[in-house]
Amino acid sequence: MNTGIIILLAVAVIVYAGFAERALDRLRLSDKAALLFLVAMLLGGFLPDVPLGANFGINIGGGLIPLILVGYLFSKAESWEIGRTVLAIFIATAVAYGAMKILPLEPTYNLFIDPLYLIAIVAGLIAYLAGRSRRGAFIAGVMAIILSDLLAFVENSLMGVTASTVIGGAGFFDAVVISGFIALGLAEIFGETAERLAPFFGAKTRSEEGMDEDDKGKGREEEGNEGE
Amino acid sequence: MKVNKHINLLWLLGSTILCLTFLLLIPITADCSAEAVQGETILEFHDHCADSGYFIMKDVDDGSVIMMTARLIHVDDEYITGNNTHYIVERVEGNTAWARSLGDIDLSQPPDILGGIFKSGMLSQLTQAENRDFTIAVYHSHGAESYVPSDGTESIPEGGGILDVGEAFVEALEENGLEVKHSPETHVPHDAGAYNRSRRTVEELMQDNANVFFDVHRDAVPAEEYKAVVDDDQIVQIQFVVGRQNQNVEVNRQFAESLKNATDKLYPDLIKGIFMARGSYNQDITPLALLLEVGTHENTREGAEESVALFADAVNYYFAGPEAQRAQEAVGGTALRTILWVILIALLATGLYLIISTGGIEEARAKISHFFQKEFAEFKGRRRGDSGNDE
Numbered sequence: 091m092n093t094g095i096i097i098l099l100a101v102a103v104i105v106y107a108g109f110a111e112r113a114l115d116r117l118r119l120s121d122k123a124a125l126l127f128l129v130a131m132l133l134g135g136f137l138p139d140v141p142l143g144a145n146f147g148i149n150i151g152g153g154l155i156p157l158i159l160v161g162y163l164f165s166k167a168e169s170w171e172i173g174r175t176v177l178a179i180f181i182a183t184a185v186a187y188g189a190m191k192i193l194p195l196e197p198t199y200n201l202f203i204d205p206l207y208l209i210a211i212v213a214g215l216i217a218y219l220a221g222r223s224r225r226g227a228f229i230a231g232v233m234a235i236i237l238s239d240l241l242a243f244v245e246n247s248l249m250g251v252t253a254s255t256v257i258g259g260a261g262f263f264d265a266v267v268i269s270g271f272i273a274l275g276l277a278e279i280f281g282e283t284a285e286r287l288a289p290f291f292g293a294k295t296r297s298e299e300g301m302d303e304d305d306k307g308k309g310r311e312e313e314g315n316e317g318e
Numbered sequence: 319m320k321v322n323k324h325i326n327l328l329w330l331l332g333s334t335i336l337c338l339t340f341l342l343l344i345p346i347t348a349d350c351s352a353e354a355v356q357g358e359t360i361l362e363f364h365d366h367c368a369d370s371g372y373f374i375m376k377d378v379d380d381g382s383v384i385m386m387t388a389r390l391i392h393v394d395d396e397y398i399t400g401n402n403t404h405y406i407v408e409r410v411e412g413n414t415a416w417a418r419s420l421g422d423i424d425l426s427q428p429p430d431i432l433g434g435i436f437k438s439g440m441l442s443q444l445t446q447a448e449n450r451d452f453t454i455a456v457y458h459s460h461g462a463e464s465y466v467p468s469d470g471t472e473s474i475p476e477g478g479g480i481l482d483v484g485e486a487f488v489e490a491l492e493e494n495g496l497e498v499k500h501s502p503e504t505h506v507p508h509d510a511g512a513y514n515r516s517r518r519t520v521e522e523l524m525q526d527n528a529n530v531f532f533d534v535h536r537d538a539v540p541a542e543e544y545k546a547v548v549d550d551d552q553i554v555q556i557q558f559v560v561g562r563q564n565q566n567v568e569v570n571r572q573f574a575e576s577l578k579n580a581t582d583k584l585y586p587d588l589i590k591g592i593f594m595a596r597g598s599y600n601q602d603i604t605p606l607a608l609l610l611e612v613g614t615h616e617n618t619r620e621g622a623e624e625s626v627a628l629f630a631d632a633v634n635y636y637f638a639g640p641e642a643q644r645a646q647e648a649v650g651g652t653a654l655r656t657i658l659w660v661i662l663i664a665l666l667a668t669g670l671y672l673i674i675s676t677g678g679i680e681e682a683r684a685k686i687s688h689f690f691q692k693e694f695a696e697f698k699g700r701r702r703g704d705s706g707n708d709e
Binding site: 103104149190194195197203204205238246255263282283 | 388389390460475476503504505506507508509510511512513514515517518519520521522525561563564596597598599603664667668671672674675677685686689
């Protein structure tokens, strides 16, 4: 049983059982839409890749569907959130691409975790810390890997080396999907834990401060347009 | 609000610096405890340990050399030698890993893991052992790797000599009547993202019905380390690498051990050993996956090609020989145990998530209870009208 399938099953169970209500609300996704995206990612991974040029293409489940989800989440984001998320994408991409260059070639050199997950964790961590939103974390987690792949493609082209690049080519097993979900998971765990611990340290919670980016837009919709 | 913006900007800046620091400057404490490397950064460590040499595993009792590898050795890594002596690494000092012998193991007696409970159609389904419905996939995560004496250099980004070794392996497997798929992708640039890129190749090969995967590499240690004499002929040896950081590790290991046992019967000494190393090497995707180190950059490519041709005979013997069913059943039993563990871990992770997201055990319990009551009611058709109001 591979990592992608484990994540898929765990997320599907959590969503189906209604345990991810708050997280999905913050992503502004319904249970049904979330399950639809999960199924589309899984099945899309088994469809043929879409060619986008010589030695370049995109996998439907591992690349196209996550990109559509990213587009949807962007469309639901507030204008002030978009700028910050875009910045997070660039920083996460730079770190992810830099990590691929800096980290030693062989996974045996890793400190405690395989580079596949380390890069995803770093991208997710930056994305969440930068935007402090679930939406931003997922978007940046996915985009950091996609843009790193594009940079690798450009690098090969500049060096005159012929090598195939298929964005999200491993479907649900791909680093794109794994990174997106790890980033979202980190955001959820960090966000929730920070919220729960805040009162113990005498601090106001982010929602009390009006800083919860995920809820901010929703609050505006419900309570009328209150400026930042 | 301006204050908030500044706080967020500082937060963003701080987090980025934190992550970069984590990647660049964190001291290597990964079991390199010798003075020579203590406190080095990743970059310094990489220069020191990898580029300038290789790692040596020694017996902690008598100081004899067990093996050499270009892969970093960590505490708790394991090694099974060509003679089937099992070692576990106790400590690492600089480029030397000290390992203790756990005794000899009998690879011809694969453990009967589940006591025969599941030895039926389920296991056959898992390993597809009954109908010889195997398709072997050969690919190269580091397709630029080359053999200096034959290729003139140790790395060719356009496609190294390792691709030729893969091709020789494929031809020999096909001559044995096995169905084989070969990916000539190089997965360059030659960096830490190579295994992410080869992951896509594995998935493509899986779609092509491949179910046994060999990621063919070469090592980077002195040539003598991979030389052996078989029937008066000098050959280049092959080492199996099993990734310890993947949930299929027990199955991969069982596969490696039983395949080594089969190879030993045909060509003793062809397999140098089995290295259980840190990393996953995409072996989390499928259980019947192995990384092969076919010689080193200092061996000749022609020698490596001859060795993989011999190994192809052993692969055929393993998957279609007289003991194929028994060996593969053991692998299948381990696979089932792995799946049970994974389900248990997934349930624990879901429970943990629920506690964090709801804010406490009581709340989590209430939510689970609500879910089952709702599902049970819907199952019995009592609350059809209420289902839209539950949330």
